[in-house]
Every structure is written in C-alpha cells, then in structure tokens.
Amino acid sequence: MKVFISVDMEGIVGVVSLKHVISDSKEYERARKWMTLEVKAAVEAAKEYGVKKIVVADSHGTMINLLIEDLPEYVDVVTGFPRATCMVTNIDQGFDTAIFLGYHSKKGTVHSILDHTISGSTIQRIKVNGLEVSEFWLNAAVAGHYDVPVSLVTGDDKLTEHAKTLIPNIETVITKYALGRRAALTKHPKTIEKEIRKHVPKALEKVKNKQIEPFKPQIPLNVELEFTDSTMADVAELVPNVKRIDGNIVGYTAQNIVEAYKLMEALILMAIGIQKI
Numbered sequence: 001m002k003v004f005i006s007v008d009m010e011g012i013v014g015v016v017s018l019k020h021v022i023s024d025s026k027e028y029e030r031a032r033k034w035m036t037l038e039v040k041a042a043v044e045a046a047k048e049y050g051v052k053k054i055v056v057a058d059s060h061g062t063m064i065n066l067l068i069e070d071l072p073e074y075v076d077v078v079t080g081f082p083r084a085t086c087m088v089t090n091i092d093q094g095f096d097t098a099i100f101l102g103y104h105s106k107k108g109t110v111h112s113i114l115d116h117t118i119s120g121s122t123i124q125r126i127k128v129n130g131l132e133v134s135e136f137w138l139n140a141a142v143a144g145h146y147d148v149p150v151s152l153v154t155g156d157d158k159l160t161e162h163a164k165t166l167i168p169n170i171e172t173v174i175t176k177y178a179l180g181r182r183a184a185l186t187k188h189p190k191t192i193e194k195e196i197r198k199h200v201p202k203a204l205e206k207v208k209n210k211q212i213e214p215f216k217p218q219i220p221l222n223v224e225l226e227f228t229d230s231t232m233a234d235v236a237e238l239v240p241n242v243k244r245i246d247g248n249i250v251g252y253t254a255q256n257i258v259e260a261y262k263l264m265e266a267l268i269l270m271a272i273g274i275q276k277i
Contacts, residue, residue, distance in 0.1 A: 002053040009060035010104035010114040011155030045200035059087035106134035112158035122271040144214035151203035171203040232271035
C-alpha cells in the first residue's frame with residue numbers, strides 16, 4: 001500500500017492565532033513542532049500497518065514548515081512553493097489513499113479556527129458548479145481525479161463535520177473545538193498523537209476493504225472566484241477564457257479538477273502579486 005499525506009497548519013492541535021502560522025513569529029516555531037509531531041504519528045502508524053511507501057506534502061504557506069529531520073528516514077517529503085496542484089502535488093503517482101492533517105474550514109465558516117480558502121487576503125469565496133467549496137473539497141477532488149480516496153482528516157470540529165458531508169465513511173480526528181475564529185478548546189498534543197495512531201489503521205483498513213470511495217465532482221466544472229478586491233478581477237479577466245461576472249468575480253469552465261486547480265492557483269498568485277503594486 002502507498003499513502004499520501006497532505007498537511008496544513010491551521011487545523012493542527014493548539015493552533016489558534018496568526019502568530020502560530022506566520023513564520024516570523026516565535027509562536028510559529030512551537031506550532032511547526034506540533035505539526036511535525038502529528039505527521040510523525042501518522043507515518044509511524046501507517047508504517048506499523050504495513051504501508052510500503054509514504055509521501056508527505058508540506059502544504060501550508062510557502063510549504064517549508066515541517067522539521068524534515070525529525071521525521072522517519074523512510075518518508076519522502078514534497079516541499080517548497082509554487083508547485084502544480086499545490087497541496088496535493090505528486091498524488092498522481094499511484095497512491096492507494098490520502099490522509100489530510102491539520103486542515104481548516106472555508107472562509108466565512110462560523111466559529112472555525114483561522115477559516116479561509118487558499119488565500120485569505122485575496123479570496124472571499126470559490127464556487128464550483130454553484131457550490132461554495134473549501135480547500136478540503138478541492139484537494140479531495142484532485143485526489144479523486146486520480147482514483148485516490150481520502151480516508152482520514154484532522155482539524156477542528158467544524159472542519160471534520162464538513163469532511164463527513166463529502167465523504168461519509170471518512171475517519172476523523174478532532175484536534176480542537178472552535179470557540180471563534182481565533183479561540184478554541186484544544187486537546188493536548190500527546191492526546192492527538194495517540195488519536196492519530198488509533199485512527200490511521202482504521203482508515204487504512206477501510207481502504208483495504210473498499211469502504212471509502214474517491215470523491216469525484218461532476219464534470220465539466222464551472223468555477224467562480226470571488227476576490228476581495230476588484231483590481232484582482234481586473235487582472236484575472238486578462239487571462240484567455242476567464243470571464244468577468246461581477247465587480248469582484250471571475251469565472252471559467254474546466255474539463256477536470258486538475259485543469260481547474262492549476263488555473264485557480266495561477267489567478268490567485270496574480271491577485272497576490274497585484275497587492276504589491
């Protein structure tokens with residue numbers, strides 16, 4: 001069995017503040033240790049189950065957060081940014097399942113830790129075929145495009161509720177109970193390590209028994225990006241096949257989720273760039 005692990009930061013145990021997720025903060029150094037410990041728990045549990053190949057994608061911010069030297073030597077790490085299909089780059093290499101650690105809710109979710117969708121400063125919401133989607137939705141769909149089911153996710157209580165609506169049989173670990181956007185009743189890191197070690201084999205057993213299906217949205221995909229500033233839409237509509245829908249909104253049609261994801265990433269990077277002018 002081959003397992004792909006994508007790890008974000010906002011859903012990691014103890015993380016509640018922007019100081020935890022921005023690299024020039026002392027609190028960030030603590031948070032990246034918690035992040036690495038959760039990944040280590042997952043990969044060791046997978047190895048104990050008998051998994052032969054494990055790849056971890058560092059998927060937060062500039063994607064150079066994990067303390068790679070603290071992970072077991074049998075793990076390969078996808079690191080650095082930008083990269084194709086962003087948080088799930090390399091998932092097209094024949095994996096049996098994916099595990100998402102430290103994920104968070106889409107922007108605008110009530111009482112969910114550091115909620116945002118890809119880029120909080122540039123994106124208000126993303127819709128696909130009329131449905132407002134999250135990073136979990138997008139990454140699960142890319143995994144599904146390659147017939148890879150997502151079998152386990154960790155994050156706050158709102159994120160895990162959302163994940164279950166998309167993948168009913170998915171295993172979940174609640175790392176904290178959100179009290180607002182920047183406050184939570186958090187579990188202890190050691191408790192989460194134990195829970196991850198407990199749920200990884202359960203998730204892999206479900207995959208082995210074909211109890212979890214890959215998530216596959218209906219195609220073609222009509223994508224709408226609502227930016228936080230109309231200047232971003234001004235620039236985005238310069239791209240061929242991207243059409244202006246409203247002041248802050250552009251849209252396009254993609255034949256599959258990978259095509260949709262790549263163009264989405266490019267438009268968001270353009271929006272980030274225009275902020276600096």
